[in-house]
Structure formats: C-alpha cells, structure tokens
Amino acid sequence: MMNRNQWLLGFFMFLSATYALAQGPTQEHKQQKPATQAVQIVALDECDPATFNAALGADFCKNVALGAFTTLDQLFAQAAAGTPDPGWDFEPDSVVIKEGTPLSVVDQGGEPHTFTEVANFGGGFIPPLNAGADTVPECSGGFKNLGVARTRILQGSEIKLPELSKGKHLFQCCIHPWMRVEVEVK
Numbered sequence: 001m002m003n004r005n006q007w008l009l010g011f012f013m014f015l016s017a018t019y020a021l022a023q024g025p026t027q028e029h030k031q032q033k034p035a036t037q038a039v040q041i042v043a044l045d046e047c048d049p050a051t052f053n054a055a056l057g058a059d060f061c062k063n064v065a066l067g068a069f070t071t072l073d074q075l076f077a078q079a080a081a082g083t084p085d086p087g088w089d090f091e092p093d094s095v096v097i098k099e100g101t102p103l104s105v106v107d108q109g110g111e112p113h114t115f116t117e118v119a120n121f122g123g124g125f126i127p128p129l130n131a132g133a134d135t136v137p138e139c140s141g142g143f144k145n146l147g148v149a150r151t152r153i154l155q156g157s158e159i160k161l162p163e164l165s166k167g168k169h170l171f172q173c174c175i176h177p178w179m180r181v182e183v184e185v186k
C-alpha cells in the first residue's frame with residue numbers, strides 16, 4: 001500500500017506534467033489565436049503642455065507624463081521629415097479577434113485623437129502632419145465631418161467600437177496619421 005509521501009510525490013508529478021502540457025501549446029499558438037475576451041487598444045502621445053496649449057488653447061494637452069515631452073514645433077518638424085514621433089502611437093499595432101469580441105480604445109495620452117476606420121491608410125486632416133500624403137476621404141473635413149467627430153477620443157476617455165464584420169479593418173488617427181492599427185476579425 002502507498003504511504004502518504006509516495007502518494008504526494010505521485011500527485012506532484014501528475015501536476016507538473018499537466019502544467020507542462022497546458023503551457024506548451026498555449027504559448028506556441030498565442031499569436032494566431034483570435035481573442036475572445038474584451039480587447040483594449042491604448043492611444044499614447046507625449047504632447048508638451050506648454051507649447052501645445054500656447055498655440056492650441058488652454059487644456060488642449062493635459063499630459064501627465066513626467067518629462068520626455070515633444071514640443072509642438074518638434075512634432076511638426078519630425079512629421080515633415082517623414083520620421084513622425086513614435087511616442088504618438090496606438091498599442092498594439094495589430095489585433096486578431098473573434099467576431100463579436102468587444103473592442104475599445106482608451107486615450108492615455110495628453111491630447112485628443114481619432115480612431116477612424118479607413119479603406120486605405122493615408123494622410124489625416126492636418127496636411128503639415130501628413131509627410132506629403134493626401135488626406136484620406138474618411139478624414140477629410142476634420143471634426144466637421146460627423147464620421148471623424150464620432151470617432152474622436154478625448155484624454156482619459158474610452159470609446160467602444162461597434163461590432164466589426166469578419167475580415168481586415170484598418171484604423172488610423174485623422175490628426176496623427178502614423179497612428180495605425182490593423183484589426184482582423186475571424
């Protein structure tokens with residue numbers, strides 16, 4: 001008959017084998033497996049409150065990041081040079097979800113952004129930030145365009161996306177057009 005120690009040893013060997021089995025396949029298929037739990041995309045930026053608000057009005061930029069800000073002039077200069085500031089970013093850059101999975105975008109940056117679906121990536125509604133690209137039709141007119149206004153995200157707020165059909169969907173910011181996300185719905 002098994003004594004208590006033998007029984008415990010057997011039990012722990014069983015547990016570690018089960019754990020190893022559970023870990024292996026999960027990690028291998030992590031990339032391809034569509035998300036079924038709610039997915040949140042984060043909008044980030046490093047707007048410098050002093051220079052942005054001097055030009056664009058009080059409270060336009062309410063950045064709480066400590067230092068490492070980009071001034072308004074720097075932002076425009078970098079965009080014009082074709083090397084837009086990587087601090088303005090949606091994360092993650094691509095998402096794979098199962099149809100019906102809730103998707104939301106939260107603005108954790110300091111200034112407003114938009115999360116606008118486009119047929120093709122391209123320029124936003126502020127030509128000097130477009131590095132020569134044409135404004136895409138979905139962004140044209142800026143916030144006077146209801147489609148753009150509806151997809152605006154203010155600092156600290158979150159928008160929930162309507163349910164997306166199967167296939168690939170492209171989203172970009174209509175202000176900072178290098179902020180892009182590809183969503184694949186399976």
Ligand SMILES: [Cu+2]
Pocket residue numbers: 088112113114173174175176179
């Ligand atoms: Cu933006």
